[in-house]
Amino acid sequence: MVRVRYAPSPTGEIHIGNARTALFNYLFARHNKGTFILRLDDTDEKRSTKEAIDSMIRDITWLGLDWDEGYLKGGDFGPYRQKERLDIYNHYIDILLQNGFAYELYYTDEEVDSIREEYEKTLKTFSYRKLKENETEERRKSFKEKGLTPAIVFKVEENKEIVVHDLVRGDVVFNSNEFKDFVIRRSNGLPVYNYATVIDDALMKITHVIRAEEHLSNTPKQILIFEALNFSLPTFAHISLILAPDRTKLSKRHGATSLGQFREMGILPEAMFNFLALLGWSPKDNREFFTKEELIELFDLSNVNKAPAIFDFEKLKWMNHKYILDKDLKSLCSETLPYLKDAYNVLDCSERTLLILDAVRGNMNFTKDVVPLSKPFFERTLNSISETDLKALQDPHALKALKYVLNNLDSVEFTQDDIEKFLNSLKDVLQISGKKIYHPLRISLFYSRNGPELWKIFLILGKDEIKERLKEAISLISKSIQEE
Known part of the structure; x- marks a missing residue:
């Protein structure tokens, strides 16, 4: 049975790229009658706030992504928040240490950062293994006396070829010399992403890892951890980046970039759902408008493109306009009523309100456009x-x-x-x-x-x-x- 997950770090609003990743996972799960799981990679205690988590839940719920298992819903493979799984991570750390796949490093994170900076100044190559070799017994003893926790480093076999079998990109070959040994648990006791996500995916029986292309470089490290713990590998699919029209990375200078911003702007959820589905995926025909049910029926990873997707705001605006025109009038009223209430104290979708909405929606690109377009019905100017x-x-x-x-x-x-x-x-x-x-x-x-x-x-x-x-x-x- 297909099991996929959306595992955001809830440190702020959901970027449009993360929303597209969640959507592709959702469509793949629904198409294959599988399970869509939501878990939180929330070990960043300073930035993973309740406000950020609530914002994320609000926005993916608005988009129409209903998950089957995970945060707020439970399931057989919880907990579904990383900060509640530290004992689990430590258990498998012990196994890696016992079997010689990892070693303790008696340096704090701050000390490692300082040493790495010194190496960079002298153009020397930093190596955890060399640092370990120079580690003294006195240092280890002092570390323990201070009650400090050693970092844990994964030991990488040198010159090892690692092949990522990717459903979107085909076979991608890496060599272990490109990254060498790497930290899997920091000296503060918290696991790093590359380690924790392997443990979570393995124990939650994730069958397909569908995520952004930027994570492809992390995958060989994760494969080594899967293999060291005798876990079955999931199938990987790395989807392309989303670029701005000028083909640079989509950023704030291009305008709205988060799902919440588009929601507040007045984009309808069904328009955003349709638009995001076509960012990097295309059906076999040239259609551009689909219901959720149609997208679920048609979605297949074989039709996901390798090339970067271009975020065309004008197309989103045009698509939203079409959805506004076709939307049931009472449903559209529910979407616009908050704006009308704030602007003109309109309290319900009365017959007059529906008439006003029907009169102006032909010129609406966003639901919030209802305010300036309907102003002549409420004010003499x-x-x-x-x-x-x-x-x-x-x-x-x-x-x-x-x-x-x-x-x-x-x-x-x-x-x-x-x-x-x-x-x-x-x-x-x-x-x-x-x-x-x-x-x-x-x-x-x-x-x-x-x-x-x-x-x-x-x-x-x-x-x-x-x-x-x-x-x-x-x-x-x-x-x-x-x-x-």
Whole structure:
């Protein structure tokens, strides 16, 4: 049975690359009817805060990644937080020491860092093994008397060829001389990533390790630990990096980079889910829009690309716009209601709220766009219209059109059909071109010549509000005529 994991270090918001890794693991598990596990690599006690963990859970839940086992859900292979597994790591450290695959190093982390810096200044090659050879009995005795804990170093066989069989990259060959001996437990008693992740993957029976390409260089070290402990190797799949459009590493200078930032920006979760799935993976056809169920059915690691994926924000915006257009109106209202509540004290998805949302969503790229786009329905801002729109109002025919609408409004039934019939009749009745009627009318009611269809504006504002706005516009026009 397929078992995969998402194992973030909860030290901040989830980067878009980590979110894509979690998504690929989720899709692979669901496609193969396997198990998707969430565990926390939280041994960095200073940075792994409760706030960071809560933020991570909130964001992956928002994205729609529901895990089967692990943190908050439990399972047969816990604990699922590394800081709760220290006894387990120490147990296997003892086995490695007993079998000669590791050795104790009686130097603190700070001392090792200082020695390494001195070596770099003199262009000498630093080696844990040489440091161990120069270690004195006095040092070991002093270390123990002070109650200090030795670091544990994994002993690497020299000139050993290590082959990573990778489902995305094929066979990748390393030589152990490229990295030599390496620390697996620091002198502070905490395991390092390369060691702890092996123990966790082995004991949690992870069958496939799907992660970012940047971890490929760690894999030969991990394979050596797997082999030393007689653990079965999982299958590896290293997915490409995500680059900015300028083909540099995606960073803050390119704009939003975390899942939380895109959520707050007003990206719909289903749009982000679809967009992330296509970063480095592609189906056999040229489709770009998929439901979650379709992605689960189609996802296969054989279609994951080796080349870096390019993060195209404009494409994400376009895709989000399409999802906004297609989303059920009540569901979209649930997404936008917090913004409307903060801006205009809209408390529920009433019929009027749904009408407003339907009227403006054609121009929405993000859910938060609902605030500026719907502002004319909540606030009168005729005095702040553009110079171009003001000139349209001052056209000699505008006053005639607005007065006619005001005087005949009570005869109109406020249904879509009747409003449209009334509006369509204006050209014939007034003998004025549509441009000279409808532009001033929309500017008077919506404060811009661009906006929703006029019948929708009428229906949303209602007769009383329309009358007040028409009177305001007529007054403005009359005043400008007098001034001339």
